[in-house]
Amino acid sequence: MPGVSLTINDKKVRVPAGTTILEAARELNITIPTLCHDKRLSPFGACRLCVVEVRGRKNLPAACVTPVEEGMTVLTESPAVVEARRTIIELLLANHPLDCLTCEKSGNCRLQDYAYRYGVKRTPFEGTRDQLPLDDNNPFIIRDPNKCILCGKCVRACQEIRGQAVLGFAFRGPATRVVPPLDVSLGESDCVFCQNCVAVCPTGALRDKYLAGKGRWWEFQPEAVTCPFCAN
Ligand code: FES
Structure with missing residues (x-):
């Protein structure tokens, strides 16, 4: 062939x-x-x-x-690949809260999985990012900008799956963040609550508000539902 x-x-x-x-x-x-x-x-x-x-x-x-x-x-x-991945994880952790004990996403977090897989227990790098306030006024989604690793999955999911542009990159260099237009809160944005951004987020930066505090992810039973907003 x-x-x-x-x-x-x-x-x-x-x-x-x-x-x-x-x-x-x-x-x-x-x-x-x-x-x-x-x-x-x-x-x-x-x-x-x-x-x-x-x-x-x-x-x-x-x-x-x-x-x-x-x-x-x-x-x-290879050794070079493993070393590069370890450094990348260490750099990500420099700006990431290390609250895995109580994080809602613990056990279902790709960053945590890879830190475990590559044996990264601490980071030698010092983070430069300021502690940012939790964005909690959307009825269905909690946004924690401190846990965002700027992977851009939520930005692309919003645009390419839902056809919206509720999230985008803003600011520059170490100040770069993913925010709604004009840096308003998610509750003040044009978010239609489809949760595609939550589904693709690899860390605890975007979380389902309904599930918050109700248990660890492995205690939930998945159920097929029809989204009342987008019928997906
Ligand atoms: Fe390939 Fe992110 S650069 S998965």
Whole structure:
């Protein structure tokens, strides 16, 4: 079949041209950690946690946005990759509250999962972000900007799944934040409560208000429901 052949962790795979390294790895059941990637959303390449080693290249490309090439040899857990991922997690934790004991998202948090997976128990970096107030006046969603890792999934979900633009990036450098237009609260914004942003958030930055304080996530039973607002 036409396509591109490559080797990932000593396993050969053939995939259509244009496939990313991340997608090719998934064909082989090789898991590459991701924070900003979601196959329903446009590629973003922001978190860099999916970096991999490609033989012959000096840099570590992000697997989620790098297309495969004929004859490529990829390593997804080489010492250089693991070291880079550990540093990325440490940098994220520098500005992240370490309240996992009481965080509603504990046990269902991708950042926590990867810190565990890569043995990151503390960070040598000092955060620069100011403590920001909790945004709690939306009837269905709690927004904690201190837990946002700027992966942009909520921004893309709002635009690409719901067709709204309630969340976007604002400010610059270390002050960069995801906020509603004009930095109003979520309750004052045009939010239609679809919760797509909550569903894709990898940390506790966007949470379901109804579930807050009612138990740990593993105590809940999932139920299929029809959203009364968007019928999705
Ligand atoms: Fe690839 Fe975030 S998952 S850069």
